[in-house]
Amino acid sequence: MTARPRVLIIGGGFAGISAAKALKRAPVDVTVVDRRNHHLFQPLLYQVATAALAPADIAEPIRTVLRKQANAKVVLGSVQSVDAGHKRIQVNDAWLDFDWLIIAAGVRHSYFGHPEWEEHAPGLKTIGDALEIRRRILMAFEKAEWCEDADERQRLMTFVVVGGGATGVEVAGAIADIARLTLAKDFRNIDTTKARVVLVEGGSQVLGVYPAPLPERANTQLSSLGVEIQLNTSVTGVDEQGVQLGEDKRIESATVVWAAGVQGSSVGADAGFERHRNGRIPVNADLSVPGHDHIFVAGDQAVVMGADGTPVPGVAPAAMQMGKHVAAMIIGSLKGKKRTPFRYTDRGQMATIGRARAIAATGPLKLSGFVAWLAWVFIHVLFLITFRNRVVVMLKWAWSWVLFDSSSRLVWETEPSAHEGEQPSS
Amino acid sequence: MTARPRVLIIGGGFAGISAAKALKRAPVDVTVVDRRNHHLFQPLLYQVATAALAPADIAEPIRTVLRKQANAKVVLGSVQSVDAGHKRIQVNDAWLDFDWLIIAAGVRHSYFGHPEWEEHAPGLKTIGDALEIRRRILMAFEKAEWCEDADERQRLMTFVVVGGGATGVEVAGAIADIARLTLAKDFRNIDTTKARVVLVEGGSQVLGVYPAPLPERANTQLSSLGVEIQLNTSVTGVDEQGVQLGEDKRIESATVVWAAGVQGSSVGADAGFERHRNGRIPVNADLSVPGHDHIFVAGDQAVVMGADGTPVPGVAPAAMQMGKHVAAMIIGSLKGKKRTPFRYTDRGQMATIGRARAIAATGPLKLSGFVAWLAWVFIHVLFLITFRNRVVVMLKWAWSWVLFDSSSRLVWETEPSAHEGEQPSS
Known part of the structure; x- marks a missing residue:
């Protein structure tokens, strides 16, 4: 044309x-x-993985995003x-x-040359990843509720998050939160508040790229949620039963989340x-x-x-x-203009830690706790893809904040391979 | 104990x-x-399949439903x-x-002794089914947008729903609706309003178990949405390319939905x-x-x-x-009481047809069109599982009613087998 x-x-x-x-x-x-057919608001993907939001809350078809742009088309x-x-x-x-x-x-x-770890320690980049991690977390509690062997029950209620960057910190905080708050009243045989959440980081602090004193504050806030932080610890193996740390340490765990590279x-x-x-x-x-x-x-x-x-x-x-x-x-x-170099404007960093805490830094300003969390909510909602997403996410957060309830605790299928549809067995 | x-x-x-x-x-x-870990509000499942609602809107963990019932426990x-x-x-x-x-x-x-049809004509009973049907519908339009062969494009834009009961009628109406309204502005090469939706029914009318004059009105309303209704027609084969009808008729179709038995x-x-x-x-x-x-x-x-x-x-x-x-x-x-027989109280039937029409019967009262649709909305929202579901679904319906926009047009993965997580290929 x-x-x-x-x-x-x-x-x-x-x-x-x-x-x-x-x-x-x-x-x-x-x-x-x-x-994929959708644009994804990845900063909130961990909330899909931890059942606080549904996929549609943080994703929008690319066609819809570009619907009004006459000079743009989309190929899937x-x-x-x-x-x-x-x-x-x-x-x-x-x-x-x-x-x-x-x-x-x-x-x-990246699994640092060990692609075989992926099966046991999925990462968090797509909606498919988030739903798989959600399935694993919720199924671990389901199996623990049913399990009569004390060691196996302990393994089922142990969650390991590998990597202490923003994603790792947010996932660990959110798992600790749903175990303590959302799920506590749902189970009869297990006490979900006793779940063990371990955050493993190779460096000497979590959120290592954030300016002081935020890493230390994140550390304190995670600890207050009951998250165990293992610093200076490298993962040397991941298998069906758990995680190998350094030369001779091991954590038996049924649910490992990879946020390391x-x-x-x-x-x-x-x-x-x-x-x-x-x-x-x-x-x-x-x-x-x-x-x-x-x-x-x-x-x-x-x-x-x-x-x-x-x-x-x-x-x-x-x-x-x-x-x-x-x-x-x-x-x-x-227009025949000369190229110019890209200049990154760093407006700051932030990460949530559990239900109503966060840390944030912008220029000289360092926030932590509830104030940082409010700033985090404001900015994340503001940048959500569409107005509808903003309204829905705000409502859901308000709801879960008041009622300690989370809206998306669904597992479509209890087995990972059963996605293709109904099995004819029952 | x-x-x-x-x-x-x-x-x-x-x-x-x-x-x-x-x-x-x-x-x-x-x-x-x-x-499965959730109770499902099945009457609205077709809205998940046709991308109007998200799974979490119509499902709730069984544990949550029974959370406050001290004498109940749940086994997954x-x-x-x-x-x-x-x-x-x-x-x-x-x-x-x-x-x-x-x-x-x-x-x-039930595929009437032809389980091999299921692969090409999924039914609608679970959230997994609904997401698979949604994927097929949306991917058919995506492929048509890309397709340069006119016959194949026609096949991709032909949707066959087998079975003229409530589910079949509702699915056919909803597909016609999203093609005419929701998707129309998203595509550049195809005109989604030209999609062909065929409803195949073996009996002499759709909604055959509903009292007169509702079957006839449903017929009229479906036709006005552009749905082709083929009555007295039995499906004799389903394969990758389409549907075989009776002895010698055939519809080439990439998307077949089974609602027949x-x-x-x-x-x-x-x-x-x-x-x-x-x-x-x-x-x-x-x-x-x-x-x-x-x-x-x-x-x-x-x-x-x-x-x-x-x-x-x-x-x-x-x-x-x-x-x-x-x-x-x-x-x-x-308490030593005698058993009594079960007595079914029939409060009536209803089915939606597209965006703002329905048919409903309760006792001598027969409604159709917009009034029936309002009754349908009221009753379905009232019986939704929790108050949160009710609020969210009402908001979503209001939203899509005003804006012709539907909130859940997402496909996690474009291939059915890719649910297990990120493929390492790209």
Whole structure:
């Protein structure tokens, strides 16, 4: 129809959607390719995993997000190949040509060379992951309620979270919370408040990248929720029965959550770009791929340094800023403007710890406890995808805050493999 | 702890939960066994399948439903065996003894001797079923958007619903609605309003068990939504490409939903009870199993005749009434009272047709159109499981009514087998 430049965006996460939206008025045709049909508000994914929110509360079909943007279309499919030389990518066995390419396919979990651990210690990146972790947590309590062997019951009521970053801290706090509050009255044989939640961190503190005194305060708040924190401890094995720590320590646990490391998506791996050992792609200061002026990487998948020489962190605000920067570079290039370097504006960090506590830092301001939690609620609700999501999530939080009840404690199927539908056995 | 009579209830559906609740003040210990952790408000399941509601809106953990009932506990597990002679059942490889047993395990789809059709034409009984049907419907549009072959695109945009009972009518109307309204603005290459929805019914009218003039009105309302109704038509084959009708007709379709027949759960099949050809269990007038005073069957799994000599229908109100009757029989027996026959009170039938139309009959009153729909909304919201569900569902309905937007258009994974978690391929 038109001969307008074609901008192809791989990935409908924060970076991809921000880039697409920033191109709304540009004289280009935008196509967003994703293998899932929804944009996900990942900062709240741990609340789906711990049964506080439902998937639909934090996700929105990409088509809906871009519904009113006339120059954008959406393709649901897996990217099979990136052919930088011919400026085209392969999706669903067909080739799509581009004039500009934005690779924003994100990261997935890294098991440090031990992919066999994944089965026993799922990570938390997709709605599928969150529902699987939810299933494991709730089924562990169900099995403990039924179990007559004291050791096995103890193992079922032990939850290990590997990795003391924001996700690990939030998951550990939330598990401790549902065990103490939400589930306590539901069981007859077990005392869910006796559940053991262990947070394992390789470094010397949790939330190690946050400024002092937040790591220490997070430590205190987690401890007050009953979370055991094991610092300077590396995981050396994960199996069906539990976790091996260092040389000779072991925790018997039926539910292990992995929040310890990420590696770049394999999208673009065949394009001949330089890649770091963890699979992420180093980019020029303007976020273009070295040697490829028309190809950019944005979001978690990009390795880029901030003004202070430290790497830009893999957080939603950074991804959104990168997406907007790449869109500006494309718009500028169409007008013959010179490229400018990406500058990350760090507005601060925050993490919730359990039901009504959090820690937050923005510039010189360091908050913790209830005030930080209020700030956390305000900011997260504000940035939720749509107004409907904001209303629903606020209502659900208010509800669970008042009633100690959480709304999404469902397990579709009790076995992981039974998702394909009804089994004919009963 | 106590020597109180043990009442074992198999199934946490309408019949099982009603029986458990009716035993709240009785001097018995109640155990509800279910292989899923939630009670499901099945009359609204089609709204989950058609993306209007989320699973958590119409389901509630059984533990939560019975949380405040001190004499009730819950076991999550599959019933492997019912041993009527020894008064025990086998669950999770262990034996549970009972003094009274209530079998309320419900029904599942029946493919009239063609179990191989199920793969291509899933039925709608569980949340897993609903999410799978939702995935198929939404993925069909996604694939059509991408498809360049006109015939295949037509096949992808053809939806066949088999069975013209309440579920079939509601599913067909809801698919027509989302195609015409909700999805219309999301796609660029296809016109979703051109989707073809075919309702296939073996009898001479849809909603054949409803009193006149409702079947005819349902017919008119469905037609006005663009649903094609094929009456007196039997399905003779279902395969990957479509549906075979009668001797020589065929509809090419990528999405077939089965709403045509049910058979009793296999729970209790090894107990030596008489069973009908469709697997359901005929019971005495008091709902006990012939020859087993202490064993009852309630809900859809029971075959029981109403006062007028016609079978009691497999609907939620009948199941709830049966559950209460069985509880009353047990309480009465403990007091030495005589058994009484079950009497079904038919309060009427209703079914929605699309967004704001319905048909309803109660006694001499026959409603259709918007008034019937308001009655339908009122009754369904009133009977939802908890107050929270009621508030959330009302808000969602109001929202989608005003904005033509539906909140749950998510597909976790685009392939049916990918539920186990993140694939390492990208």
